[in-house]
Amino acid sequence: MGAAESYSYRKAAKSRSDNGSNLIRTANERLAARSLSKLVVSIFSPKAPNPCQIGICCLSNETRELVLTSFSDSQTFVRAVHKLSIFDPSEVILPLTCLYPSFDKLTMIIHSNLKEGVKVIGTKSKYFDSEEGAKLIRAYQSPDSPILNLEDHKPTVAAACAVIQHFKQSNFFPNTLNMFIDVKTIKELELVENLVDPKNGTTLFKQLNHYCTKMGQRQLKLSLLQPLTDIKSIKLRLEAVNELIAQQNASTEIRLNLKKYQNLDNVITNLIRVPRNNGVQVSDQRVNNIILIKYTLEEIDTLKATLEVIEILHHKDLVSLYNLINIYINEDCTWASNILQLKTEINGLLDLSRKLYTSITKEVNQQVSDLSKKYDLSLDFRYDQNRGFYIRLKNPPSELPAVFISRIKKKNILEFTTIEILKQTSRFNDVITEITLLSNETIEKLNGELDEYIPVLFMISEAIATLDLLCCFAYTAKQGRHPLLINKLKSNLVANDYAALKEISRFQVITGPNMSGKSIYMKGLCYLVILAQIGAFVPAEYAVFPIFKNLHVRSGTDNVELTASLFSKEMSDISHILKEDGFSIAIAISEYLVKSGAMTFMSTHFHDLFEILRAKSCVSALHMKVLLNGESMNMMHKASNGSNSLQGYGIKFAESTNSLPTKLIETARSMAIELRSSSGNQDRETILTETKKRKLILELFYAMKKINENMNDKTLVMVLKTLQDKSVEEITKTTIEVSFLNQH
Known part of the structure; x- marks a missing residue:
């Protein structure tokens, strides 16, 4: 939540579908979606104890993304105005008491800086409830989202409560491309959770659960909760599944390849997330995220050879992205355990610091080697972020020279240091700090250049998720009968x-x-x-x-x-x-x-x-x-x-x-x-x-109508003859029943 929270997010355009399956949209659908798009911002400022404490919440009905921001503003509310200009909302929600009987200072400043056509809505103060807002945020929050510290940001949480309630009451979530399944039905059908045994019980999700990636798992669960209603998209999926079933070898190869992919959603999220802490471990993690993107791009080349039809895998930006990463990251890099994966000649000061890093390490190694020769001991050394450099000796003798200080006994290993090693540790820590700062600058520069590739990475994630979903469907297509009872009853299962x-x-x-x-x-x-x-x-x-x-x-x-x-x-x-x-x-x-x-x-x-x-x-x-x-x-x-x-x-x-x-x-x-x-x-x-x-006569009429619409000439006569015989038999039987009842 703004500067007060542990993480903030860089603004990046995400070309990502809401459910990942609507990959085909007509021009009319796009225009309709754009006209239905709503970006609503709610603003709340408590009257006491700090009237300049601002909480802002932004919610989009198109992406379902909730953005929370809190900060202390000046008397002119310049930061609040700046935030509104960034969000560019279509509607702004304020407490009704700020509008009537007259505008307060914050409302007046906001109203005078809004674009023409932006609607200002007054909402009852009871909807700006921080406790209810916290419940709503946790209710709608994704399970994979980080835990938020809501207690310290009550103005923002209160604003979130108002905007969520506004969306619920206004029904701003039209969805013509997916089936609506209400929450009670989801529970009744046990689509994703078994009511009797939530941990081990059978669900439809578990029956289809043969995904290879985390993206596929997400897509499968989302598909079950929001099935498609677009007939073209459904037919495209069926055709793809049918082709995967027909080509078993290719399907197996694709599944093996998909198992190599990391959780690309999390990697992309971490890529655009700027950490508050800039320590060594954070720098390593940021480099590792970029390395994972590089690994993904390399795996895509293998996937492209098998699937030439997925256009996004051949996107020109992927080559540019791969080359950009190679400019900054060593081409033979592995999972980063230190911050030396960045290439040389990118930052002159960084190169000098890393040379000093190497020089100090060599000096420590030489000092430990000299001590080993001088005292005839088999010594080695380690580095710990908290302790710095220290020397280790296995099976130490009962007496050691006084030069070895700060001794720690761990089973048969003795750890200690010297005055000279401590001096080297002090120098080395300063170098590490310098390298970290310079590396973070370089990584930040690289991340800034990667921002323009975020949309294509999200599209790659959706493509892999959809491919994994289709492979999952192909894998389970050989199953039969009742989707939940097949594995329990097997041969005793009755088909209907x-x-x-x-x-x-x-x-x-x-x-x-x-x-x-x-x-x-x-x-x-x-x-x-x-x-x-x-x-x-x-x-x-x-x-x-x-x-x-x-x-x-x-x-x-x-x-x-x-x-x-x-x-x-x-x-x-x-x-x-x-x-x-x-x-x-x-x-x-x-x-x-x-x-x-x-x-x-x-x-x-x-x-x-x-x-x-x-x-x-x-x-x-x-x-x-x-x-x-x-x-x-x-x-x-x-x-x-x-x-x-x-x-x-x-x-x-x-x-x-x-x-x-x-x-x-x-x-x-x-x-x-x-x-x-x-x-x-x-x-x-x-x-x-x-x-x-x-x-029976009415049924015969509609049956003949359906047959005439769906049958060809070759089979029409035979089907009509069968229908005629059956209908005559049923009507004759009923006529006899009527005659019998009339006589008795």
Whole structure:
């Protein structure tokens, strides 16, 4: 946070996509994104104890980057005005008390220095809350971000609270290129974290987790949480994955090459981050960051030979960047353990200091050698940043010359020094300080020249992340069936078919006994949708998906485990009785979802729900197949068309689990038999069967329409003949049912 924080960041343009997958954008999309771009700055200055203490927070809806700055300003607030000119915001947020009934001094100065068209917004003072701001920053902060000292920068944190609240209320985050998955759905589906066992439990992220780089890991997690909605990008990914599968040798070679890459995101971040401390270790680290960039550029040459199609790998700036680094860094450099990796003749004073560095080292070496000969001892020496030069002797004799001082015994090694060695240490430390200062100047100069290459480095990072993601998809494409259960059930896993058309089956009511697999069936569909829209292959023989822009899942406290089911778990909590009419609520919700046009799969134990809604053309029914064996039920975990004809399975389940008293179960069975034999059922069945017949004709119409749109002439006749035979059979069967009911 400005000068008060341990690190500040140089201003560098980052040509980096928000999710790393939107590599293709049309001109219209770019114009739309630019028009929706918002850069909002919030400014806060406490009235006491220091009214000139300024906290500024800047947030962009395009990059999601939050910039925090705090400083003490003068009475003219010149630094605050300067910061605003750097940020160039589209909106400025100030406390409402600074605007009404009249401008205070800070507001007046800011308002007079803003560009024309910049909007000034007054926000209630309660939104400038440092405690709430700290919670929001930690909630939205990336796990890889450094820990910030928020306690000492309350004005800035208060400004951050206001700007984040403003964005949340104003909905400034339009995203037309990614599917929206709300937080509860992410938890329900266990996309990145298992609810039962967060450390070792199965998640979709872990099932696909075959990345080779940290960038690929980031891209995979981001893709799962924000699947694509751009059909061109999805198809490009699928084509790339298909090609990687077809060329297994090339795919293996690429994966081996990717494993050599460092975390380029962190390297670039450290490259543009200017440390407050300029010690030797910091200088070494800064040189190492540049060396890692050089290693990355060298590895890219290997990758280019395998993948000629990635244009960014052939960018002309990469050659210029590599040559620039070689001007400053020795070409045969390794991981820097000292600051001698910089080339000579770059800085004359630095060259002189390094010669003196070498000279002192040689002098110390000669002095230790002379002492060894003089006293007939096998001596060597070391250098420590805290202790300086010191001499070491293995298995020392009981008596040593008095010239050896400051003795330290470590097992069979004795460490000591001399007056002359101490003098050399003092000289050497001065030289080290001089070299560090001069090296930092050179490194700072190099970093300044590297700034213009930061955008292309970020693009390289995104390209490697996307390539790693595609290789990950290709590696897991051989897997099959339910994405989370495949490794647990293997041969016992039951495959299910999914079919939903907007006109005739966009609202599906799923019934079945407890533990029959309703929840897993529905969640499995969600996983398939996500896999399809991140550009991965889905575990199916054939699949066609529409593009979904939103995904919402609500299943109470259920979780995706092998033997768990929502209803079976809730049986243990039978004492909680709903006072509302649950069936009426279910009907109202269903009616609303039908009218909304959303693709909906609803699991329920209200069997009459489908019977009430079946007259609507878009409603269909599924049930989970069960085989009865006496009083026991064999769950097949297979979805079948139509509503469930099995009666009394709730009573059977309660009886098998001993969850209710026997007398209560017998009473429930008697009441169920009485209700099923009540009058009026025959007329109701006649109406429902007639409705079924009309719906079969409607389904035939839409099926023929879809076939005509997607089939070629060669297969059209055969498919139509099959459809005709099946439709005639179903309609004839329904007609016989209607005739039978009318006669009886």
